[in-house]
Amino acid sequence: xxxxxKIFDLLEYDFSDAGKxxxxxxxxxxxxxxxxxxxxxxxxxxxIRDHLDLKRYMSVVLLSxxxxxxxxxxxxxxxxxxxxxxxxxxxxxxxxxxWVVLPIIIVSYGVGFFWEILFAAIRRHPISEGxxxxxxxxxxxxxxxxxxxxxxxxxxFGVVIGKEIFGGTGRNILNPALTARAFVFFSYPVTMSGNxxxxxxxGVDGITGATALAVTADGGSSLTATLADQGFxxxxxxxxxxxxSIGETSALCCLIGAAILMITRIGNYRIILxxxxxxxxxxLLTWLLPGTYxxxxxxxxxxxxxxxGFLFGISxxxxxxVSAPGTNPGRWIFGFLIGFLTVILRVANPAFAExxxxxxxxxxxxxxxxxxxxxxxxxxxxxxxx
Amino acid sequence: xxxxxxxxGFKLKLAGKPxxxxxxxxxxxxxxxxxxxIPHIRPKLLVKEKEAVKTGTPLFFDKRDPAIQYxxxxxxxxxxxxxxxxxxxxxxxxxxxxxxxxxxxxPLPSADLVHLPDQExxxxxxxxxVWQSLRQLPARDTADSGTAPPLIIVCLNGNxxxxxxxxxxxxxxxPQFEFGLAVLKRFCDRIIVAAxxxxxxxxxxxxxxxxxxVSDSYPAWDPGAILYHIKExxxxxxxxxxxxxxxxxxxxxxKTGRYPVETxxxxxRGEDKxxxxxxxxxxxxxxxxxxxSAGSLITSGRFNGRKVDPxxxxxxxxxxxxxxxxxxxxxxxxxxxxxxxxxxxSRAFLSCLTDREVQLDGxxxxxxxxxxxxxxxxxxxxVDLMPSFIMKALHGDDIEEALELGLLDCCRxxxxxxxxxSKIELTRILSxxxxxxxxxxxx
Numbered sequence: 076x077x078x079x080x081k082i083f084d085l086l087e088y089d090f091s092d093a094g095k096x097x098x099x100x101x102x103x104x105x106x107x108x109x110x111x112x113x114x115x116x117x118x119x120x121x122x123i124r125d126h127l128d129l130k131r132y133m134s135v136v137l138l139s140x141x142x143x144x145x146x147x148x149x150x151x152x153x154x155x156x157x158x159x160x161x162x163x164x165x166x167x168x169x170x171x172x173x174w175v176v177l178p179i180i181i182v183s184y185g186v187g188f189f190w191e192i193l194f195a196a197i198r199r200h201p202i203s204e205g206x207x208x209x210x211x212x213x214x215x216x217x218x219x220x221x222x223x224x225x226x227x228x229x230x231x232f233g234v235v236i237g238k239e240i241f242g243g244t245g246r247n248i249l250n251p252a253l254t255a256r257a258f259v260f261f262s263y264p265v266t267m268s269g270n271x272x273x274x275x276x277x278g279v280d281g282i283t284g285a286t287a288l289a290v291t292a293d294g295g296s297s298l299t300a301t302l303a304d305q306g307f308x309x310x311x312x313x314x315x316x317x318x319x320s321i322g323e324t325s326a327l328c329c330l331i332g333a334a335i336l337m338i339t340r341i342g343n344y345r346i347i348l349x350x351x352x353x354x355x356x357x358x359l360l361t362w363l364l365p366g367t368y369x370x371x372x373x374x375x376x377x378x379x380x381x382x383x384g385f386l387f388g389i390s391x392x393x394x395x396x397v398s399a400p401g402t403n404p405g406r407w408i409f410g411f412l413i414g415f416l417t418v419i420l421r422v423a424n425p426a427f428a429e430x431x432x433x434x435x436x437x438x439x440x441x442x443x444x445x446x447x448x449x450x451x452x453x454x455x456x457x458x459x460x461x
Numbered sequence: 462x463x464x465x466x467x468x469x470g471f472k473l474k475l476a477g478k479p480x481x482x483x484x485x486x487x488x489x490x491x492x493x494x495x496x497x498x499i500p501h502i503r504p505k506l507l508v509k510e511k512e513a514v515k516t517g518t519p520l521f522f523d524k525r526d527p528a529i530q531y532x533x534x535x536x537x538x539x540x541x542x543x544x545x546x547x548x549x550x551x552x553x554x555x556x557x558x559x560x561x562x563x564x565x566x567x568p569l570p571s572a573d574l575v576h577l578p579d580q581e582x583x584x585x586x587x588x589x590x591v592w593q594s595l596r597q598l599p600a601r602d603t604a605d606s607g608t609a610p611p612l613i614i615v616c617l618n619g620n621x622x623x624x625x626x627x628x629x630x631x632x633x634x635x636p637q638f639e640f641g642l643a644v645l646k647r648f649c650d651r652i653i654v655a656a657x658x659x660x661x662x663x664x665x666x667x668x669x670x671x672x673x674x675v676s677d678s679y680p681a682w683d684p685g686a687i688l689y690h691i692k693e694x695x696x697x698x699x700x701x702x703x704x705x706x707x708x709x710x711x712x713x714x715x716k717t718g719r720y721p722v723e724t725x726x727x728x729x730r731g732e733d734k735x736x737x738x739x740x741x742x743x744x745x746x747x748x749x750x751x752x753x754s755a756g757s758l759i760t761s762g763r764f765n766g767r768k769v770d771p772x773x774x775x776x777x778x779x780x781x782x783x784x785x786x787x788x789x790x791x792x793x794x795x796x797x798x799x800x801x802x803x804x805x806x807s808r809a810f811l812s813c814l815t816d817r818e819v820q821l822d823g824x825x826x827x828x829x830x831x832x833x834x835x836x837x838x839x840x841x842x843x844v845d846l847m848p849s850f851i852m853k854a855l856h857g858d859d860i861e862e863a864l865e866l867g868l869l870d871c872c873r874x875x876x877x878x879x880x881x882x883s884k885i886e887l888t889r890i891l892s893x894x895x896x897x898x899x900x901x902x903x904x
Contacts, residue, residue: 077793079793080791080793108828110793110794111791111792111793111795112791112792112793112794112795112796112826112827113791113827113828114788114789114791114792114795114824114825114826114827115824115825115828116758116788116823116824116825117758117823117824117825118768119878119886119888119889120760120762120764120765120766120767120768120875120878120888120889121763121764121765121875121876121878121879121888122758122760122763122764122766122768122783122785122823123763123764123785123821123822123823123879124821124824124825124826124827124878124879124884125804125805125806125807125826125879125880125881125882126800126803126804126805126810126812126826127805127806127807127809127810127826127827127837127880127882128796128825128826128827128828128830128882128883128884129827129828129830129833129882129883130795130796130827131796131800131809131810131827131882132809132833132835132882134796134797135809201828201830203830203831204830205833243831244830244831244833245830245831245832245833245834245883246831338808339807339808339809340807340808340809341807341809343836396833396834396835396836397833397834399834401834401836401839401847401849401850402836402839402847403836403839446850450847450850450866453847453866454865454866454867457845457867457870458692458693458694458695458698459695459865460599460695460698460864460867460868460869460870461864461865461869
């Protein structure tokens with residue numbers, strides 16, 4: 076018999092309801108099922124079941140996050156090297172980035188799991204796999220300079236207020252990771268905007284450290300030229316070697332993740348494609364508006380797509396099935412309106428350089444309404460059977 | 462002939478398709494009449510243990526309509542009457558004598574059918590224990606002889622993917638089939654005869670009788686799924702349906718005046734290719750199943766059948782047994798493996814890149830979790846329901862909303878539960894909702 080299995084069998088009783096660690100049953104269960112995929116016999120028909128379960132479901136999302144995670148680590152090191160005027164080779168950039176990013180992820184997972192286990196133990200239900208994704212998504216939306224205590228506070232807010240008070244996974248209205256980010260964003264604006272995007276750059280002169288979206292052209296040059304001047308040329312924005320949140324800078328890596336999600340059918344392609352379509356159409360519209368020369372309204376769809384966190388948000392945040400609509404037409408509209416709102420916020424609201432977070436949260440709130448409308452329409456099309 | 466090709470349904474290729482040869486099984490020592498696969502029945506026994514019965518002696522009837530009775534498919538003595546929890550009748554077991562002694566109901570020559578009054582025909586079918594093979598949607602209860610059906614669907618394919626091939630069922634029985642259709646014409650002018658595309662090749666002799674050819678992905682040939690795709694108005698919801706084997710029994714009963722005792726059965730297992738078997742109705746499961754390992758799960762339809770105890774007998778409507786392999790141990794780091802051997806309708810395992818025949822065992826492959834709104838159930842539902850939304854309406858006790866969302870169109874195919882990554886028993890929840898509604902309606 077497998078020695079690890081033996082350990083679990085030995086401990087089984089202590090963590091059962093009657094055992095001395097009965098309260099921690101969900102923790103034991105989560106650890107055990109992490110090692111050994113449970114597959115109980117079907118009691119009710121249908122007697123055969125698909126192999127896909129939530130563990131696999133969430134593992135695929137984590138897999139799709141690997142490109143942005145690893146690139147984010149590298150870029151964090153690369154940017155901080157750049158700021159200090161050192162040119163780092165690949166591995167030293169990656170390692171120094173990992174040194175900054177890993178503690179953020181560990182704090183996010185550690186504190187988040189504490190809340191998950193607490194609620195699972197009180198409510199006597201198994202720990203849901205959904206947190207594996209939330210706990211990874213949240214750090215990737217943060218600037219690398221974020222203080223760790225804010226990470227802890229943010230993820231606590233996201234898990235408790237964003238999810239658990241609604242009843243836990245499957246019942247939350249808002250995406251918990253974005254709720255956490257919104258909390259930190261509005262509570263600690265100083266650490267979430269301005270010169271915060273480059274780790275280890277404090278005290279270094281001449282580094283603006285702003286993100287592309289904060290750039291506006293001055294003195295009659297076009298926005299794209301100003302962007303290129305400040306290091307935000309289109310290839311840089313696409314490949315992601317620019318300052319920004321840990322996971323959002325590389326459009327390419329986000330697209331790879333989106334492709335994994337769409338091909339495996341774990342993320343719904345309607346949301347992603349709808350969102351990209353909404354962004355492109357709205358960006359085209361604002362581009363055609365007169366009198367916007369030199370602002371982000373004049374940037375055109377490609378720049379809107381590659382700059383900022385839109386691709387990260389639409390690929391990984393908007394596709395969270397729980398907070399997105401549950402009907403297919405609803406998903407198209409949901410995605411489209413996220414793209415639309417993102418551009419509108421970027422262009423029309425100078426208070427928030429980045430619009431995608433608020434666009435997704437706003438549409439999360441509208442998701443049940445979209446579902447309701449779609450269902451009313453579908454009911455009207457069915458031949459009644461009552 | 463019309464073609465129905467709904468795009469949704471079960472598209473994986475399963476192993477274990479039976480061979481199309483036919484063998485005849487030996488006479489069993491016992492037969493049973495099971496009440497377990499008869500929906501909504503409230504049985505009342507007519508016999509006691511140790512009582513002698515003839516082939517065609519009524520064993521129990523349905524309290525809701527005492528004229529509907531279930532007859533003995535063999536001659537012998539009642540060996541055992543088995544009850545389940547709360548004294549629910551499971552089955553009546555009869556130890557067979559060596560010879561059959563039939564209760565004679567009197568034959569009905571084909572030519573006399575047109576002269577027989579409606580009521581007399583109905584009474585004769587009820588008396589002969591074959592009326593109940595006509596069933597009524599949406600509850601799939603015994604057809605109500607008091608009202609005329611809007612249409613009758615004759616299903617040439619059974620409930621499982623590998624139920625007996627209609628070509629085998631019909632090959633020597635075409636006159637009976639035609640007679641059966643003539644009987645159905647007495648109740649309703651609109652008869653739908655539907656067959657799977659893959660069965661058509663061997664159905665040439667009856668091609669002219671088939672009205673609809675349906676796609677080959679389960680459960681396109683289910684009467685509920687067929688009705689959903691052909692219906693044009695709400696009155697058609699109460700259509701009747703009958704499976705071809707039951708129709709042949711009905712025709713044979715009328716023609717010979719004797720209760721038909723033989724039925725064709727398929728048994729599917731892993732890589733086996735077992736032949737079609739002609740057996741006694743209500744034959745013992747062990748006789749049909751042959752050898753199987755101790756941990757196997759036997760079902761009478763892997764999607765919508767019931768779990769069958771190997772020491773019981775085949776049910777009244779059943780003609781397929783699936784032997785699902787034993788469960789392996791919990792797999793270490795199972796969720797991280799590439800999964801070449803893990804069939805799935807998603808694309809989350811590498812198995813989706815291969816096109817080979819697959820086997821699925823009788824386990825959940827995961828644990829129950831909350832619904833995450835992923836729409837896998839909606840994507841596979843053959844009648845365009847949104848099972849997760851109906852489930853939520855039923856959990857909120859809002860039967861009105863569930864009905865509006867089309868609950869009664871549900872054909873209980875089981876695909877929503879099959880595909881759910883949260884392993885929610887959607888089929889059970891929806892079926893219970895429908896059954897409760899049906900019970901309330903009956904009063």
